[in-house]
Amino acid sequence: MTSTEYFIILIALLVFIVVFQISKASEYVSVLKGEKKALEQNNRINAFLMLVFLVVGLIAAWWCNHLLYDKTLLGLPAASDHGENIDKMLWITLIITGIVFFITQILLFWFAYRYQASEKRKAYYYPHNNKLELLWTVIPALTLTVLVAFGLYYWFKITGEAPKNAAEVEITGHQFGWEYRYPGKDKVLGRQHFKLVDAAKNNPLGQDWKDAANHDDLHPTEMHLVVNKPVKLIIRSQDVIHDVGLPHFRLKMDAVPGIPTTLWFTPKYTTEEMKKITGNENFVYEIACDQMCGVGHYSMRGVIVVETQEEYNKWAATQKPQFLTAYPSGVVPADNAASGTAAPASESQPVALAGE
């Protein structure tokens, strides 16, 4: 241990001893002064501290907000259309719960201070009042109805069916990284099955090469999306549960092995635009795994590049289909079936978020 560490331990011990001695002494003092007087004094001190806590607490809350507001996403526009609705809901809730928070906390600490024990006053025998109780059953119920109504309105918008023109991108999680698959020119993702997964044979996603739709599927290392164009993510996992967390788009969806999920949204700003909006040159859209998935959970990072259609086309043109990596000749060898197990007859269909 270093000397600083010894020093810290020493200080902590000293504080303990001092606190203990004071506490013991105060007990003797209270016996000397008379229990009643000591209690009255303690009562006044604690009542006063209640008020101090209220005032200092409110100032501290303001100060905390002042320091941290700009480090959150609160001041930044949501980068997706759904995100805007989520932000609206968040602000509605923030305002309502904020008002309730301040009223109730102020009342709590004020009452504690105001009604501290006093010889002059007698407690008011007030066991119940049905009107009051009805009032604070009905008002919260009405307020919550409003919140539920707004919430569900947005929720069904967000989880509703993806538009017809939405691009499809498959994202697959595994310990500890993300894989992306694009449908290629035919706009159809080829069949895949977990039993065909074979990284050694350049088939990390278990694509079934007998399905011609797979032959043009791209397997890039980054996700590229086109600004203002809806995209539907088909989310899979190969091992444990992961979660596609998209803080800037305000969205997330679990990746569950065996049960593909979907999530659709429309990105609103390109990565370059976001760099300007955030004032951060290094800004990137990050995919953060939000479901505990093992020891490398914290490092399961992905990057999304949002760009214009032209930039996207240029990028897509440079990508080589995974099929050509696996079979540079472009021909499926006849013994393909033997390389994996028998290919399944039907692809596991994505479970749609909305009842597709």
Added chain:
Amino acid sequence: MSNEAAIHPGVISHGFQEHQEAHHHHESFITKYIFSQDHKMIAKQYLITGMVWAFIGGLMSVLFRIQLGYPEATLPWLEDIFGHWAKGGKISPEFYYALVTMHGTILIFFVLTAGLSGTFANFLIPFQVGARDMASPFMNMLSYWFFVLSSIIMLSSLFIQTGPAAGGWTVYPPLSALGDASIGSKTGMDLWLISMALFVVSQLLAGLNYVSTILNMRTKGMTMTRLPLTVWGLFFTAILGLLSFPVLLSGFILLLFDRHLGTSFYLSDIVIAGKILPNEGGSSILYQHLFWFLGHPEVYIIILPTMGIVSEIMSINSRKPIFGYTAMVASLFAIAVLSFLVWAHHMFVTGMNPFLGSVFVLLTLLIAVPSSIKVFNWLTTLWRGNIRFTVGMLFSIGFVSNFISGGLTGIWVGNSTIDIHVHDTYFNIAHFHIVMGVSAFMGMFAGVYHWFPKMYGRYMNNTMGYIHFWVTLVCAYVIFWPMHYEGLAGMPRRYYDYSTWESFKQFVELNRVISFAAFVSFMAQILFLFNFFYSIFKGRKVTTKNPWGATTLEWTTPIRPGHGNWPGEIPEVHRWPYDYGKDGVDFISQTEPVSKNESGGH
């Protein structure tokens, strides 16, 4: 040993005294302190076991807060103590995940379920309903020893080669089902499941006892509507536990099958460590449904007893009846019922059908109604009171403050539209730590300070209690308030290190402040532990039967009641437990008959 004594006093009391004498003769150290069947001793056993666990669980949070607050630091003494788990004086990711997992498991189950309910249900139910002991003292003892057995197994998992469970306290499969997925999913996970299975047994034995004691062993005149709110809180808690723990157990058994018998309840389409597993057709989401069917009632199992405790202590120290007794009981009932209908709000982003999600949004926000009734009733109880700031009262006020703060953010996370953004971020951490971690601890502390004189015939030291309260309250807010902001930056929970993330690396200083507050708060808890054990032996002695001027039955027993609680007959009850300040009288004990010129009141 039954209420017969109250019903036929002449016949039984003689027999009872004989019995009690006989009892004293045969009480050895082992029957009195170890395999005790006295509800008071079992309560203390639960409390002290809970304290040991709270110390371990709290220490774990200190360790992982070192990593979060000071990710660059190397502390060689960590390696001296923990060996390869902290190579080079840095907590390894494996160790970090084991710590967060065990911190959650320990505090939720071993401290705030067993430690809290075990202590106060055992201590207060027989006292406050007017019974000599639990319905089945033997089963009660058994429940404690199952808890000890479960504790020993859980503790042993900390010392095995591959370490304890490390997949989060919810142990979601497939992570928890596959040894290849995580080092913590090897032997540590089996021990975790076995320990939790025994824990469930312990809770079921305890719960059956609580319910049957409350329903069958109330003294003469103690109708259900004359029960103190503590008993009501504990009653609903016991029912929740009885109905939900078996479901958890079934989930765990299926998980054990998947781990060892090659079944596929939770497994499908898995490729792990380069191996393609044969399992097909299972659903890992099924486990989440089974888990949260307990998991959500569980948070109310934690909070309902403290709601009762706080209601009681607040009324006593405001010298004023609890406001709206009927509404308080009704809201406890409403919360208990609703708590079974909201579990899937933990699963909004699992790909669950959105319509199902919407139903759970509605039911979840509905639970805010009874919760707000309770808050307003507590506030009104304080209003125009004559408040004595005992340490118990301070913690009760702290409870309400935290319950408000954490309850309101529940309206955020319970709404799927917002949850889709803040789910599994620090916002969530802040929400549940405040509303069921800090609040529940505040309620528990309130109870310990308040009933300590009844437990040990001495008071805890007031000054240390005041320091404990104020440091805890301030630290709790310093730790958890700013976490809302981290969550609103999208910062995910359960990350070992944030430095490589462009979106989350801006909170370095803040994390240091939070860690520092956590260390200070931990010290304050050690002060509490010290105060507790010191006061057992050296505390100021209680000189009157009823030091707080309370109306309930436990204060009609001798200062240090023997086995059987009342030396003579069990007192008869004539009124509700909240006659404080009625007709200008400071308080009227429940045992006092209603006089003719008394006003109607309740």
